[in-house]
Amino acid sequence: MLFEGNERREKERAMKAAGRLPPGQSLTLKWPVLHYGSVPRFDPERWDFRVYGMVAIPERWSWPEFAKLPRVETQSDFHCVTRWSRFDNRWSGVPMREILKIVQPLPEARFVLVHAEQGYTANVPLADLDRDEVLIATHHDGEPLSPDHGYPARLIVPHLYAWKSVKWVRGLEFLDRDAAGFWERNGYHMYGDPWKEERHSL
Numbered sequence: 790m791l792f793e794g795n796e797r798r799e800k801e802r803a804m805k806a807a808g809r810l811p812p813g814q815s816l817t818l819k820w821p822v823l824h825y826g827s828v829p830r831f832d833p834e835r836w837d838f839r840v841y842g843m844v845a846i847p848e849r850w851s852w853p854e855f856a857k858l859p860r861v862e863t864q865s866d867f868h869c870v871t872r873w874s875r876f877d878n879r880w881s882g883v884p885m886r887e888i889l890k891i892v893q894p895l896p897e898a899r900f901v902l903v904h905a906e907q908g909y910t911a912n913v914p915l916a917d918l919d920r921d922e923v924l925i926a927t928h929h930d931g932e933p934l935s936p937d938h939g940y941p942a943r944l945i946v947p948h949l950y951a952w953k954s955v956k957w958v959r960g961l962e963f964l965d966r967d968a969a970g971f972w973e974r975n976g977y978h979m980y981g982d983p984w985k986e987e988r989h990s991l
């Protein structure tokens with residue numbers, strides 16, 4: 790226990806020195822599980838991933854179709870608004886830029902409402918999805934996601950607070966205006982930049 794505490798504090802100091810620990814955050818070596826509601830069951834027969842709204846080519850992929858999309862591996866940090874940060878997560882899955890290439894957002898599209906099981910949603914500006922480190926992850930540190938971390942697939946947007954990294958993701962809705970998601974309707978910030986501590990809206 791004592792050793793674990795020292796190791797954590799040392800890594801935290803190192804991340805702080807490297808400019809990787811956002812203000813008001815502390816480093817965790819574990820991986821907490823955080824979500825509203827219960828863990829949904831995955832049914833590969835019925836699962837689909839829909840991309841719709843303001844796109845030139847709407848898509849609906851079944852699980853086998855989704856599994857054939859191009860893949861990428863990334864490494865990034867993860868910052869929860871409840872003040873823990875987890876560093877150097879290795880994710881693999883479908884790069885968001887591949888999805889954008891396929892569906893071709895219309896010029897009017899500026900925001901995306903991300904949809905998950907059980908009606909969970911989060912809003913993200915399109916420009917914030919159009920980045921190399923953003924992906925729909927199916928694996929973490931070489932293993933398939935566990936059910937409580939979002940199996941079979943979750944969004945990862947490392948530069949925003951982790952409530953935007955939607956677990957059990959099922960679709961992307963492209964919009965010409967910002968529309969609050971689940972936590973955003975409940976007082977969280979519309980954008981959620983951890984470096985500016987955009988935790989709550991006023």
Ligand SMILES: Nc1nc2c(c(=O)[nH]1)N[C@H]1C(S)=C(S)[C@@H](COP(=O)(O)O)O[C@H]1N2
Pocket residue numbers: 820821822823824825826868869870905906909937938939951952953954955956957958
């Ligand atoms: N579908 C869904 N995704 C979600 C949430 C949720 O309640 N439902 N919670 C978010 C929050 S607040 C955090 S911090 C991260 C936590 O991811 P983890 O449980 O894998 O650590 O998931 C995010 N994604």
Ligand SMILES: [Mo]
Pocket residue numbers: 823869870871951952
């Ligand atoms: Mo969170």
